[in-house]
Amino acid sequence: xxxxxxxxxGFTLIELLVVIAIIAILIGLLLPAVQKVREASxxxxxxxxxxxxxxxxxxHHDVYLLFPMGQQVTLGTNNPTNGNNRQCWEQPLxxxxxxxxxxxxxxxxxxxxLTFSITGVDSKIxxxxxxxxxxxxxxxxxxxxxxxxxxxxVLCAGSTLFGDSGATGGIALNGMFYxxxxxxxxxxxxxxxxxxxxxEVLIAQDTTTHDLRGRYNNTWQGxxxxxxxxxxxxxxxxxxxxxxxxxxxxxxxxxxxSTVQSARSMHTGGVNAVMADGSVRFVRDGVTLSTWQNAGxxxxxxxxxxxx
Amino acid sequence: MRLLLLSLAVxxxxxxxxxxxxxxxxxxxxxxTFDGKPIPDGDITFSDPENKVAPDGGKIKNGVYTMSxxxxxxxxxxxxxxxxxxxxxxxxxxxxTEMPVDYIPGKYNQKSELTADVATGANKFDFTLTP
Numbered sequence: 267x268x269x270x271x272x273x274x275x276g277f278t279l280i281e282l283l284v285v286i287a288i289i290a291i292l293i294g295l296l297l298p299a300v301q302k303v304r305e306a307s308x309x310x311x312x313x314x315x316x317x318x319x320x321x322x323x324x325x326h327h328d329v330y331l332l333f334p335m336g337q338q339v340t341l342g343t344n345n346p347t348n349g350n351n352r353q354c355w356e357q358p359l360x361x362x363x364x365x366x367x368x369x370x371x372x373x374x375x376x377x378x379x380l381t382f383s384i385t386g387v388d389s390k391i392x393x394x395x396x397x398x399x400x401x402x403x404x405x406x407x408x409x410x411x412x413x414x415x416x417x418x419x420v421l422c423a424g425s426t427l428f429g430d431s432g433a434t435g436g437i438a439l440n441g442m443f444y445x446x447x448x449x450x451x452x453x454x455x456x457x458x459x460x461x462x463x464x465x466e467v468l469i470a471q472d473t474t475t476h477d478l479r480g481r482y483n484n485t486w487q488g489x490x491x492x493x494x495x496x497x498x499x500x501x502x503x504x505x506x507x508x509x510x511x512x513x514x515x516x517x518x519x520x521x522x523x524s525t526v527q528s529a530r531s532m533h534t535g536g537v538n539a540v541m542a543d544g545s546v547r548f549v550r551d552g553v554t555l556s557t558w559q560n561a562g563x564x565x566x567x568x569x570x571x572x573x574x
Numbered sequence: 575m576r577l578l579l580l581s582l583a584v585x586x587x588x589x590x591x592x593x594x595x596x597x598x599x600x601x602x603x604x605x606x607t608f609d610g611k612p613i614p615d616g617d618i619t620f621s622d623p624e625n626k627v628a629p630d631g632g633k634i635k636n637g638v639y640t641m642s643x644x645x646x647x648x649x650x651x652x653x654x655x656x657x658x659x660x661x662x663x664x665x666x667x668x669x670x671t672e673m674p675v676d677y678i679p680g681k682y683n684q685k686s687e688l689t690a691d692v693a694t695g696a697n698k699f700d701f702t703l704t705p
Contacts, residue, residue, distance in 0.1 A: 496628075496629055496631075497628045497629075500628065500629065500631065501630050501631045501632070501641075501642075502619050502621075502629050502630065502631030503617055503631050503633070505617070505653070507673065507674055508674075511633070516631065516633065518615075518616070518617040518633075518653060518654075518655065519655055519674045520617075520653060520654070520655030520674050520675075520676045521674065521676075522675075522676050523676075523684065524653055524676055524683065524684070552597075552628075554626075555622075555625060555626060555627070555628050556625065556626065559625070
């Protein structure tokens with residue numbers, strides 16, 4: 267009587283282990299890749315947002331024949347000097363990034379004396395948030411929770427400290443946007459393709475004190491401007507009257523003539539930056555310092571470098 | 575099979591730790607005093623006087639700083655702030671009665687006379703500042 271053997275064989279232990287090992291390696295390779303893809307898509311959104319800011323500024327220029335003021339009061343000023351209450355370039359930009367109703371709301375409740383209860387400033391403006399920054403969209407503040415939304419995008423004040431022009435600081439800096447600036451396209455004699463218009467900063471949550479960086483309401487320390495004095499993501503801290511050090515964005519709580527803010531991001535190895543012509547570039551942390559500084563000036567007369 | 579696994583493992587490790595090197599950094603530590611007392615909370619920057627090499631920044635805590643610096647001849651800036659009472663009757667924009675004031679003279683920051691020659695490896699530079 268013939269013995270009927272079942273005609274299927276199982277896996278040996280070795281084969282099973284090899285398969286598991288291969289799967290483990292694939293997971294090990296793919297999971298970081300997924301994270302990288304996620305960051306790459308956040309970076310793409312971020313660079314698209316900064317492009318929209320640039321286009322909005324161009325639209326503003328088309329209407330008024332000049333760019334909005336970098337900051338509408340001088341550095342560290344307490345009282346409104348021109349009827350506006352510590353606003354910056356972001357409020358006049360709002361109608362040009364499809365936030366017309368918000369602009370109307372803010373202007374309607376804009377007080378003539380310095381207070382902070384301004385309707386609408388808590389609204390998160392998605393196109394001014396960089397999704398790579400875990401603190402993007404901050405609108406909870408101390409004290410009194412009245413400081414409003416903080417945006418990630420900043421405009422270029424030049425290549426010096428904000429306070430370099432003296433006690434009434436922040437005016438007549440060498441970039442496109444500074445305190446009370448009224449820059450026209452024609453003032454950018456270095457060439458709009460060679461001059462930085464904007465970049466990004468990291469936002470820090472309020473802890474014991476508030477952190478001014480990125481705040482567009484009650485702007486008075488150049489909170490929505492940046493300088494190219496120090497390279498992107500520099501270890502040299504920002505300086506402003508109120509700030510909290512966080513990883514990648516150190517800060518010292520002092521303002522006055524030392525006030526400065528540098529471009530920072532959570533992207534790997536650099537920051538998004540937009541030139542005055544509206545083109546977006548990813549600038550490496552290791553960019554030649556002189557190239558970065560020269561790009562920050564609007565009329566420095568430097569020969570354009572090709573390594574930005 | 576073994577070769578394949580080995581090469582995969584090696585490349586995996588490479589991806590994980592990153593196989594490119596940043597600039598060579600030197601470590602710098604030291605003590606900073608102002609008017610004979612250690613600076614409780616401040617800011618220190620080592621920058622290239624010719625502005626070619628990127629600057630490096632660090633924090634001073636209780637008169638001590640430890641940081642990484644790109645080697646070379648450096649200009650050193652030191653800044654520190656303390657809260658100072660505003661004159662009676664005057665208030666800050668948020669109703670503050672005291673505001674941060676930079677109390678280190680300009681000869682140590684804006685127009686700094688401090689220099690340091692940072693060599694590769696470990697360095698120690700102490701700074702004694704006077705009002």
